[in-house]
Amino acid sequence: MMKKGSILIKNAAEVVTCSGFHAKQGKEMAELHIVPNGAVVIEEGIIKAVGPTEEVLKQYKEDQYEVIDATDKAVLPGFVDSHTHLVFGGYRAEEFSWRLRGDNYMSIMERGGGILSSVRATKEATKKELLSSAMKRLDSMLSFGVTTVEGKSGYGLDHDTEIKQLEVMQEANKLHPLDVVSTFMGAHAVPKEYKGREDILIDFFLKEVMPEVIERKLAVFCDVFCERNVFSIEESRRLLSKAKEMGFKIKLHADEIVPLGGAELAAELKAVSADHLLQASDTGIKAMAEAGVIATLLPGTAFSLKEDYARARYMIDNNCAVALATDFNPGSCFTESIPLIFALATLYMGITTEEAVTALTINGAAAIDQADSIGSIDIGKKGDVIILEFPSYKYIPYHIGVNTVEKVVKNGILVYNKVKK
Numbered sequence: 001m002m003k004k005g006s007i008l009i010k011n012a013a014e015v016v017t018c019s020g021f022h023a024k025q026g027k028e029m030a031e032l033h034i035v036p037n038g039a040v041v042i043e044e045g046i047i048k049a050v051g052p053t054e055e056v057l058k059q060y061k062e063d064q065y066e067v068i069d070a071t072d073k074a075v076l077p078g079f080v081d082s083h084t085h086l087v088f089g090g091y092r093a094e095e096f097s098w099r100l101r102g103d104n105y106m107s108i109m110e111r112g113g114g115i116l117s118s119v120r121a122t123k124e125a126t127k128k129e130l131l132s133s134a135m136k137r138l139d140s141m142l143s144f145g146v147t148t149v150e151g152k153s154g155y156g157l158d159h160d161t162e163i164k165q166l167e168v169m170q171e172a173n174k175l176h177p178l179d180v181v182s183t184f185m186g187a188h189a190v191p192k193e194y195k196g197r198e199d200i201l202i203d204f205f206l207k208e209v210m211p212e213v214i215e216r217k218l219a220v221f222c223d224v225f226c227e228r229n230v231f232s233i234e235e236s237r238r239l240l241s242k243a244k245e246m247g248f249k250i251k252l253h254a255d256e257i258v259p260l261g262g263a264e265l266a267a268e269l270k271a272v273s274a275d276h277l278l279q280a281s282d283t284g285i286k287a288m289a290e291a292g293v294i295a296t297l298l299p300g301t302a303f304s305l306k307e308d309y310a311r312a313r314y315m316i317d318n319n320c321a322v323a324l325a326t327d328f329n330p331g332s333c334f335t336e337s338i339p340l341i342f343a344l345a346t347l348y349m350g351i352t353t354e355e356a357v358t359a360l361t362i363n364g365a366a367a368i369d370q371a372d373s374i375g376s377i378d379i380g381k382k383g384d385v386i387i388l389e390f391p392s393y394k395y396i397p398y399h400i401g402v403n404t405v406e407k408v409v410k411n412g413i414l415v416y417n418k419v420k421k
């Protein structure tokens with residue numbers, strides 16, 4: 001009898017395995033491990049075999065599986081979008097127009113707009129509304145080949161709304177085929193009443209919110225917007241050190257707008273990742289490489305804010321492990337488009353196509369500390385794979401800004417198929 005989550009993909013022009021169980025640093029990022037004319041076998045959601053089709057078919061009987069013929073198509077691991085803010089109420093289209101006219105992202109926030117306007121809309125939204133919009137966003141992400149996504153709270157800044165956002169992500173994770181990994185990010189902005197009293201806000205999160213988040217397993221990570229006029233290096237260090245003691249894994253929004261030393265702090269605290277890094281210093285980058293902190297780069301945000309891109313080439317040449325993510329959010333980067341991220345990374349950041357694939361698969365997995373179970377087509381990992389309309393991964397950035405994903409298999413189940421039967 002055919003078991004649920006059991007699929008055999010055969011005759012693929014190439015299976016790009018991205019093989020590995022940990023982050024790829026520096027030169028390793030160019031190694032994709034490709035099997036020509038390949039096959040992948042997934043049994044009950046777990047990868048059982050990968051290799052040349054001829055050899056795989058000698059061992060595995062096609063009648064035991066749902067069979068997909070991938071002739072002339074490339075097969076890759078599902079993408080891991082390791083930095084998003086996917087649960088929020090309201091939109092900020094107006095703010096986008098202001099920025100087109102020259103207004104500045106941080107000054108909009110300092111006037112009570114930006115993140116703070118999403119905070120107001122998220123407080124007003126019901127859980128049902130937030131869940132319904134999150135599910136639609138997850139559908140869209142899935143269509144781009146994303147099989148695991150990280151999502152942050154941080155549009156609440158109070159107990160109830162932060163918890164509400166995390167509960168929505170927990171529920172979405174149960175209901176949607178995509179896996180959602182949650183991050184607590186209460187320290188995302190400073191409400192007006194806490195300006196100049198950031199330490200009191202941090203104490204509030206530490207005492208009144210984070211113990212419940214850990215206790216109810218509502219989030220795995222704790223993140224902070226470490227930035228001038230938001231949370232300082234000292235405040236971020238205090239919050240994240242305590243978070244670590246409480247059992248959170250840690251991340252930072254670091255050196256996005258000004259060079260504050262966030263990359264150095266990430267290395268000091270041995271964070272899992274430091275994200276944005278547009279302004280990261282040479283010392284900070286080298287310290288991150290040394291400490292094994294993933295550099296998660298978000299080119300969509302630099303593009304949307306018309307900022308200079310993070311120095312990806314320098315980071316990779318200095319042995320960093322770089323991940324790429326969308327930073328999907330209602331303000332600085334309202335896109336779930338993986339093709340856009342590929343286009344920007346390869347055309348404007350000096351990242352090769354091979355490195356970009358690594359950055360969105362195994363290194364994305366490492367950025368959420370799951371490189372042992374997702375991010376590559378390796379035996380024993382989750383059966384998360386995508387099939388492209390084209391015979392090679394090289395078509396992903398080449399077909400500029402267009403979605404090349406034809407099918408998505410999650411835990412061995414075909415959950416998205418562009419080809420209508």
Ligand SMILES: N=CN[C@@H](CCC(=O)O)C(=O)O
Nearest residue numbers: 115225301327329330331332
């Ligand atoms: N920079 C801080 N936070 C988000 C933006 C959130 C927003 O503008 O709503 C980011 O990662 O880009």
Ligand SMILES: [Zn+2]
Nearest residue numbers: 083085253327
């Ligand atoms: Zn972010």
